[in-house]
Amino acid sequence: MIHIIRQRAEPEQMRQMLEALGIYIKLAVDVERRILAGGGELHADCELVLLGDGSQQRHIWGADWYPLSQTVGYESLINIRPSANNRSMMIQDPAMRDDIRQLVQSLLGNVQWQ
Template sequence: MVLIIRERATLEQVELMLQTLRVYIKVAVDIERGILAGGGEKHAFCEAALLEDGSKQRDIWGADWTPFNQSIAYESIINIRPSQNNRSMVIQDPAIKERVKKITQELIGGYEPEFR
């Protein structure tokens, strides 16, 4: 289930986003709007939800959030953007990484859901 998170998520929302992959959440973060979409099997599903909600593709970056150890991985196929000097699946620009991290931590960080 993909959810768009605009303000601090509830524990229930985090658990819903964890339903698909169980141990981590695929997220797409709009670094301009300060929102994210999380859940589902692919970053592309999250990206599509944000695009449908009015985000611009150039502002959306993919990552994985693991709530159990509060870690983030900045790797996703949606991050490959030669036109934005990102030729890798990993986010190359430290400023973009920091924005993705900050938004993710503010919106879904801090929870330690029960593993079911």
């Protein structure tokens, strides 16, 4: 199940977002609106949910949340965008990675779902 997370996630939301992949959550993060969509099997599915909610594609980046280690991964097909000088699946800008890490940790970090 994909949820849009606008404020700290609830334990039930974490459980539902983890249903698809079990040990991690695929995310689309809107760095402009400071929200994320998580869950499902593809980053693109999360991206579509944010686009339907009014986000602009240029502000959405793909990431993964690993709740057991409380870490963020920055690799996704939706991150390949030459127009933003990102020619890789990995988010290449260290400042953007740090911004995404801080946002994801503030919304999903230390949420007890078990």
